[in-house]
Structures are given as C-alpha cells and as structure tokens.
Amino acid sequence: MDEKFVVTPWEVKGEIDYDKLVKEFGTQKLDEKLLKRLEKHTGPLHHLLRRRIFFSHRDLDKFLDEYEKGNRGFLYTGRGPSGSTHLGHLVPWMMTRWLQQKLGLKLYFQMTDDEKYLFKEGLELEQATQYALENALDVIALGFEPEELRILIDTQMAGAMYPEAIKVAKRLTFSTAKAAFGFTNEHNVGEIFYTSMQAVPAFLPSIPAGRPLPCLIPLAIDQDPHFRVARDIIPKLGYPKPCILHARFLPGLQGAGGKMSTSAGDADTQVIFTTDNAKTVKEKVNKYAFSGGKDTVEEHRKAGGDPDVDVAYQYLLFFEEDDAKLKKIHDDYRAGKLLSGEMKAILIETLNRFLGEHQRKREEARKRLHEYLATPDEFRPKGKH
Numbered sequence: 304m305d306e307k308f309v310v311t312p313w314e315v316k317g318e319i320d321y322d323k324l325v326k327e328f329g330t331q332k333l334d335e336k337l338l339k340r341l342e343k344h345t346g347p348l349h350h351l352l353r354r355r356i357f358f359s360h361r362d363l364d365k366f367l368d369e370y371e372k373g374n375r376g377f378l379y380t381g382r383g384p385s386g387s388t389h390l391g392h393l394v395p396w397m398m399t400r401w402l403q404q405k406l407g408l409k410l411y412f413q414m415t416d417d418e419k420y421l422f423k424e425g426l427e428l429e430q431a432t433q434y435a436l437e438n439a440l441d442v443i444a445l446g447f448e449p450e451e452l453r454i455l456i457d458t459q460m461a462g463a464m465y466p467e468a469i470k471v472a473k474r475l476t477f478s479t480a481k482a483a484f485g486f487t488n489e490h491n492v493g494e495i496f497y498t499s500m501q502a503v504p505a506f507l508p509s510i511p512a513g514r515p516l517p518c519l520i521p522l523a524i525d526q527d528p529h530f531r532v533a534r535d536i537i538p539k540l541g542y543p544k545p546c547i548l549h550a551r552f553l554p555g556l557q558g559a560g561g562k563m564s565t566s567a568g569d570a571d572t573q574v575i576f577t578t579d580n581a582k583t584v585k586e587k588v589n590k591y592a593f594s595g596g597k598d599t600v601e602e603h604r605k606a607g608g609d610p611d612v613d614v615a616y617q618y619l620l621f622f623e624e625d626d627a628k629l630k631k632i633h634d635d636y637r638a639g640k641l642l643s644g645e646m647k648a649i650l651i652e653t654l655n656r657f658l659g660e661h662q663r664k665r666e667e668a669r670k671r672l673h674e675y676l677a678t679p680d681e682f683r684p685k686g687k688h
C-alpha cells in the first residue's frame with residue numbers, strides 16, 4: 304500500500320501518520336506530565352486536549368516556566384481568508400478561546416488577506432479583505448471581548464507590521480525559504496516574502512509592552528513550517544522563540560485522510576460551513592459523511608461498525624464534550640447496537656445545537672466588529688505617540 308501523505312501550509316492530503324509527522328517536523332508529543340502541569344493553571348482539560356486532538360507542541364514547557372514565574376505573555380493564531388469559515392477552521396480557534404479564558408491571556412489573531420491574494424489564483428485582494436471581515440465574525444462569536452481579542456488584518460496593519468516584517472525578511476534567505484516550502488522559480492516574489500508577515504504577530508505585542516513577551520501559538524500542524532523558520536529568526540531580533548501547540552485536522556465529510564477543505568472544488572460534499580442551516584447540515588451529513596457501518600442492518604447488528612473510520616463519530620470527538628456519552632456511542636456502535644443512521648442523527652443534533660448558537664452570536668458580532676479590529680497605533684513603542 305502506498306503510505307504517502309503530504310502536509311504543507313499549501314497542501315494536505317492522504318492518510319496522515321501523525322507520529323511520523325512529529326518525527327519529520329521535529330516536534331514533541333504532548334505527554335501526560337506536561338498536560339497535568341497545564342491543568343494546574345487551567346482546571347479540567349478541554350476535550351480537544353483530553354482526546355489528543357491537540358497532540359504535539361514546541362516548548363509548551365518553556366511557556367509554562369515563564370507563566371509560573373509570572374511572565375504571562377500572549378496567544379497568537381490566524382486565518383488565511385480565502386472563503387467562508389467551516390468547522391475545520393473552528394477547531395484551533397475553540398482551543399485558543401479556552402486557553403485565552405483559562406490562562407487570562409490576550410489573543411492576537413492575524414487575518415492574512417495578503418497571503419491569500421498572493422497564493423490563490425483568481426482571488427482579488429479586495430475580496431480577500433472582505434473574507435477577513437466575514438471570517439472575523441466567526442472568531443468573535445466564540446465569545447471574546449474586544450480587550451481579549453485583537454484582530455490584525457495584514458493589509459490594514461501594514462503601518463505597524465511592515466517595518467517588523469522586513470527585519471525578519473532580511474534574515475531569511477531564499478535558500479531557507481526554498482528548503483522549508485519548496486519554492487521554485489515559478490513562484491511570485493510575494494509568496495517568497497510572505498512568511499515574514501506571518502512571523503510578525505509572534506513578537507509584535509512585545510513592542511507596546513516594552514519588554515519581550517512569551518508567545519503561544521495554537522494551530523493546525525500544517526502551519527508549523529512557517530514557525531520553524533520564524534523560531535530561528537525571532538531571537539535574533541531580541542524576542543523569545545514562540546511556543547507552539549499543534550492540532551490534528553478535522554477530516555472532510557467523505558473521510559479518506561486529509562482535512563476539511565474547499566480547495567478541491569467539491570465544497571458541498573466535503574465541508575460544513577459555520578453558516579449552513581439545520582436542513583443543509585442534515586442533508587450533507589446524511590448524504591456524504593463516510594460511514595464505518597456495515598452494508599446491511601443485519602450484518603451491522605452482527606459484526607458491529609468501525610468508529611475509527613466513521614466520519615460522524617470522528618466529528619463527535621471534536622464536538623461532543625461529554626466523555627461518558629461519547630464512550631457509550633463508541634461502544635454501542637462497535638457492538639452493532641447503534642446503527643449508522645442513528646450515529647448520523649446524533650451528530651446532526653450535536654452540530655445543529657452548536658451551530659444554532661454560533662450563528663446567533665455571529666450575527667451579534669457584526670454590530671461590534673470594528674471594536675475588535677487592531678490599528679497600527681496600538682503597537683507603537685511604549686511612551687511614543
């Protein structure tokens with residue numbers, strides 16, 4: 304069997320071997336001891352950590368060293384606004400919201416309209432910026448107050464970000480960028496420069512603070528290469544290496560490895576958007592979600608289903624918080640007591656409950672969107688105006 308899988312910032316495909324990825328990327332697996340240490344500060348762990356959906360890290364221990372000394376730092380994550388938000392995008396953001404609340408840290412959220420303009424064929428810059436504003440509603444809907452969440456839209460923040468991005472760019476050679484991202488002569492020069500922009504929010508908040516602040520970045524593991532490069536450069540600018548927390552991907556509706564993504568061009572059969580209504584969610588799940596059940600009810604009752612490949616069950620791992628409930632679903636499915644259609648019905652109810660609430664908060668966020676958008680002024684050095 305061909306075991307090849309691909310995980311880069313621009314492409315994720317195949318059956319992903321996460322243990323292999325940890326080795327290839329040179330990250331650390333999250334272990335019980337480190338999670339226990341985190342739990343001392345957060346209280347009972349989030350289900351995404353309990354279930355190791357967040358499964359790997361870089362220097363989380365060092366971030367906690369500083370936190371325990373009272374050097375509290377900040378959180379950073381982001382989104383490339385190339386379209387509407389789907390459930391896969393929400394996974395790292397939900398984790399980040401939880402950390403923000405439990406650790407009492409501020410979140411800086413980057414919207415890379417520049418990146419998506421540079422990388423996506425046929426996407427106009429104005430459209431990417433528009434998506435950034437739409438996507439921001441989904442971030443705000445997770446419950447943040449404006450003082451807890453600053454949203455940095457790259458093209459709008461250039462006044463503060465550009466002077467810092469060129470400090471990164473000056474220390475990043477073409478050969479390093481090529482080795483990390485596989486650039487060729489056919490890539491445009493904006494693409495080659497772009498990582499410098501993604502590095503900036505990892506240290507920008509230190510400037511108004513007037514001292515180097517620790518930074519923790521929850522992300523889906525495909526974004527790791529940007530920070531592998533940035534971590535080598537940022538200390539040369541006088542700031543600490545950002546620490547990283549890595550998530551697995553939410554699979555597409557049809558499963559078979561990879562991640563939920565619209566880029567394959569078959570959005571309706573792979574993706575649930577945060578704005579899908581209850582009827583659409585029901586139809587998509589029933590029609591497209593890959594089933595780990597048997598072909599006939601008789602066979603299923605006898606042999607049981609396979610939750611490990613059943614997409615509805617896999618989604619419940621991400622969206623059903625209750626461990627006991629989840630275990631019962633798992634065991635009943637394996638035993639053939641729970642049918643595939645019943646598993647899907649449980650998922651549909653769970654998602655629609657979640658999305659109903661999310662959509663209500665998302666509409667509320669519209670009125671207050673401007674309060675969350677950072678301006679370059681916020682990042683002037685202390686005392687300078």
Ligand code: TRP
Nearest residue numbers: 380381382383413415501522526
């Ligand atoms: N490049 C990311 C994307 O395409 C967006 C992004 C910017 C990001 N900064 C980040 C993601 C920090 C995670 C963490 O989605």
